[in-house]
Amino acid sequence: MSVQTEKQTTDNPKIIGKLLLVVVAMFGFGFALVPLYDVFCDITGLNGKTGDKVHFETAPIVDESRLVKITFLASLNESMPWEFKPQQNFIEVHPGKPTTINYIARNMSSKSIVGNAVPSVSPGLAAAYFQKTECFCFTRQELKAGEEKIMPVTFIVDSELSDDINEIALSYTFFISKQNNEDLADNTLTAKSINTFK
Amino acid sequence: MNAVVEEHHDHDHKPTGIGRWLFSTNHKDIGSMYLWFAFTMFFIGGALALLIRAELFQPGMQIVEPEFFNQLTTLHGLIMVFGVIMPAFVGLANWQLPMMIGAPDMALPRMNNWSFWLLPAAFGLLLASLVMSIMGLGSAPNFGWTFYAPLSTTYGPDSTDYFIFSVHLMGISSVMGAINVIATIMNLRAPGMTYMKMPIFVWTWFITAYLLIAVMPVLAGVVTMMLTDRNFGTSFFDAAGGGDPVMFQHVFWFFGHPEVYIMILPAFGIVSSIVPTFSRKPLFGYSSMVYATASIAFLSFIVWAHHMFTVGMPVAGELFFMYSTMLIAIPTGVKVFNWISTMWRGALTFETPMLFAIAFIFLFTMGGFTGLMLCIAPADFQYHDTYFVVAHFHYVLVTGAAFSIMAAVYFWLPKWTGNMYDEKLGKLHFWLTCISANVLFFPMHFVGLAGMPRRIPDYALQFAEFNQIASVGAFVFGFSQLIFLYVVIKCVRGGEKATDKVWEGAHGLEFDLPSPAPFHSYTTPPVVK
Numbered sequence: 001m002s003v004q005t006e007k008q009t010t011d012n013p014k015i016i017g018k019l020l021l022v023v024v025a026m027f028g029f030g031f032a033l034v035p036l037y038d039v040f041c042d043i044t045g046l047n048g049k050t051g052d053k054v055h056f057e058t059a060p061i062v063d064e065s066r067l068v069k070i071t072f073l074a075s076l077n078e079s080m081p082w083e084f085k086p087q088q089n090f091i092e093v094h095p096g097k098p099t100t101i102n103y104i105a106r107n108m109s110s111k112s113i114v115g116n117a118v119p120s121v122s123p124g125l126a127a128a129y130f131q132k133t134e135c136f137c138f139t140r141q142e143l144k145a146g147e148e149k150i151m152p153v154t155f156i157v158d159s160e161l162s163d164d165i166n167e168i169a170l171s172y173t174f175f176i177s178k179q180n181n182e183d184l185a186d187n188t189l190t191a192k193s194i195n196t197f198k
Numbered sequence: 199m200n201a202v203v204e205e206h207h208d209h210d211h212k213p214t215g216i217g218r219w220l221f222s223t224n225h226k227d228i229g230s231m232y233l234w235f236a237f238t239m240f241f242i243g244g245a246l247a248l249l250i251r252a253e254l255f256q257p258g259m260q261i262v263e264p265e266f267f268n269q270l271t272t273l274h275g276l277i278m279v280f281g282v283i284m285p286a287f288v289g290l291a292n293w294q295l296p297m298m299i300g301a302p303d304m305a306l307p308r309m310n311n312w313s314f315w316l317l318p319a320a321f322g323l324l325l326a327s328l329v330m331s332i333m334g335l336g337s338a339p340n341f342g343w344t345f346y347a348p349l350s351t352t353y354g355p356d357s358t359d360y361f362i363f364s365v366h367l368m369g370i371s372s373v374m375g376a377i378n379v380i381a382t383i384m385n386l387r388a389p390g391m392t393y394m395k396m397p398i399f400v401w402t403w404f405i406t407a408y409l410l411i412a413v414m415p416v417l418a419g420v421v422t423m424m425l426t427d428r429n430f431g432t433s434f435f436d437a438a439g440g441g442d443p444v445m446f447q448h449v450f451w452f453f454g455h456p457e458v459y460i461m462i463l464p465a466f467g468i469v470s471s472i473v474p475t476f477s478r479k480p481l482f483g484y485s486s487m488v489y490a491t492a493s494i495a496f497l498s499f500i501v502w503a504h505h506m507f508t509v510g511m512p513v514a515g516e517l518f519f520m521y522s523t524m525l526i527a528i529p530t531g532v533k534v535f536n537w538i539s540t541m542w543r544g545a546l547t548f549e550t551p552m553l554f555a556i557a558f559i560f561l562f563t564m565g566g567f568t569g570l571m572l573c574i575a576p577a578d579f580q581y582h583d584t585y586f587v588v589a590h591f592h593y594v595l596v597t598g599a600a601f602s603i604m605a606a607v608y609f610w611l612p613k614w615t616g617n618m619y620d621e622k623l624g625k626l627h628f629w630l631t632c633i634s635a636n637v638l639f640f641p642m643h644f645v646g647l648a649g650m651p652r653r654i655p656d657y658a659l660q661f662a663e664f665n666q667i668a669s670v671g672a673f674v675f676g677f678s679q680l681i682f683l684y685v686v687i688k689c690v691r692g693g694e695k696a697t698d699k700v701w702e703g704a705h706g707l708e709f710d711l712p713s714p715a716p717f718h719s720y721t722t723p724p725v726v727k
Contacts, residue, residue, distance in 0.1 A: 011384065015381045020377070029419075030415060030449060033416075037442070
């Protein structure tokens with residue numbers, strides 16, 4: 001027993017320490033998966049997540065030889081009392097050519113509501129080639145009771161888009177913003193929340 | 199100190215009364231508490247399952263409201279996974295590991311006490327939500343044991359927070375148990391017992407403990423994210439705030455897949471102890487067993503998305519997870535063939551533990567094959583969320599993990615109590631259990647392939663016959679377990695005395711100790727050659 005007792009007193013704290021470190025690290029890893037997941041989706045363009053606002057240094061090359069059909073979809077999450085639809089259901093564009101289309105949103109309720117639009121592109125692999133230079137999804141949208149608003153999107157389909165893809169669906173879902181009840185004038189908060197909703 | 203201890207070797211200073219259990223630092227007492235806890239939960243979870251099967255006996259709504267049905271499936275799953283299989287394995291580890299490696303006790307006895315006593319608290323919280331639901335005070339968790347967001351965040355009932363803290367407690371308990379197992383195995387092995395001389399049950403638990411340490415914190419993380427999403431305005435899983443509900447599934451299954459191996463690796467260890475004993479041959483391919491176990495554990499970390507083929511993954515992702523999942527069949531096949539080779543030309547006898555072990559090999563392999571079917575991504579789109587999946591995981595968890603636990607209890611009970619169990623009743627229990635389990639789960643394959651969805655209280659008329667057969671099997675299975683309870687109690691209270699070796703073909707340090715095993719196992723370490 002003496003042999004074991006000696007070993008125990010010297011080795012146990014070391015092992016426990018190391019294992020606890022692993023436990024803490026893995027707890028952190030669970031949380032690290034959140035940004036890692038976004039980075040992974042960003043790089044691979046999986047999941048249909050579209051990128052941030054794009055600025056072009058020089059005018060992009062327009063590929064007149066091909067046409068890509070862009071279909072526009074709109075949906076509202078849960079029981080959001082808005083009306084929300086695109087002005088046209090689809091458009092055919094040449095890759096590289098900036099195009100602007102409009103969505104229309106109307107607040108059907110009797111109070112002011114702030115919403116966030118989350119875009120998604122399908123097929124997912126096309127997401128990386130679908131670049132928005134202007135979009136109502138970059139900022140929170142506030143509609144007063146009964147207010148109607150035209151919401152423009154300007155986008156460019158990258159001419160590098162694979163030849164296999166001739167049709168892209170752009171879908172927006174409006175969510176009631178979590179910050180609805182908070183002070184809208186608080187600019188730091190607004191900036192922060194917009195940042196989250198890119 | 200040596201002299202004193204050796205003189206009083208069999209003089210067990212057992213504390214008496216309730217204090218013996220509340221403050222216990224003894225691996226055997228704590229092991230027994232774990233096993234009785236698991237047994238109790240087995241009957242509670244089983245009762246919920248019987249309610250489910252009663253409702254599904256015929257189409258239409260009979261006994262329970264659909265909302266309550268969802269709570270039944272959720273709690274049945276949670277209780278069986280976290281309250282039965284895992285504590286039962288920890289109980290077996292507590293009892294067996296110190297005896298098998300020649301140690302006096304677990305390395306961290308006080309932490310051992312704490313790990314156990316967190317469990318009643320955790321399940322008290324979880325079951326409180328069910329009691330409140332029955333009393334009409336709001337719903338118990340109703341989103342399935344996988345608690346996918348946003349079902350469990352945006353739409354979760356108030357009791358979800360009970361569930362979250364309950365999972366936190368279970369996680370802490372498991373992690374402490376795992377640390378204890380690793381410290382015991384690394385520090386308290388008898389002189390001469392090198393790693394490659396450890397009994398295979400010790401090996402499988404060693405690897406399982408590492409899996410627990412790696413993934414239980416991730417589970418704790420995911421429920422913490424749920425907690426802040428629900429109560430503190432974060433948006434980890436809420437698309438409105440920039441989060442992603444699909445990410446929940448990724449993080450959950452990153453925990454969830456290793457978790458299913460946590461529930462089967464110790465079972466491999468048990469079967470690898472029993473089959474050689476009753477074949478009267480050493481285990482075939484010991485080192486390949488060790489490497490196969492380690493390979494399975496490693497692969498378990500890179501296959502998680504096969505649970506979510508239908509969320510809309512790119513083809514490359516589906517292929518990766520499909521092929522990596524198929525790879526698992528190789529080390530698992532190694533194990534199955536090793537068990538068969540161990541039996542080959544052995545002098546076999548079929549006592550109850552051996553019967554359960556053989557049933558395990560056969561039925562677990564069947565569960566493995568349906569797993570292979572499910573891992574084929576294009577085919578999975580048909581199987582996903584149907585009863586075929588239910589059949590698959592009940593074959594690996596009931597006729598796999600649970601059968602191995604029953605086998606282990608019959609195998610080591612004479613060593614624990616000093617009395618032989620009633621072999622006749624044991625065999626009766628085995629045959630009833632084995633046949634009824636198949637009557638219960640086999641028809642689920644057919645209704646699943648035909649398209650019956652899981653977690654639904656009602657179903658289309660054409661599934662009625664198979665569901666009736668399954669329900670009959672369920673009730674026979676459930677009530678057969680009362681025989682098991684009776685056999686265990688009868689054995690604890692008395693019976694034919696067991697020899698020290700218990701079984702003719704038994705090997706291992708635990709069978710060098712007297713029966714019943716003394717309160718403190720090896721106060722002087724044996725020398726292993």
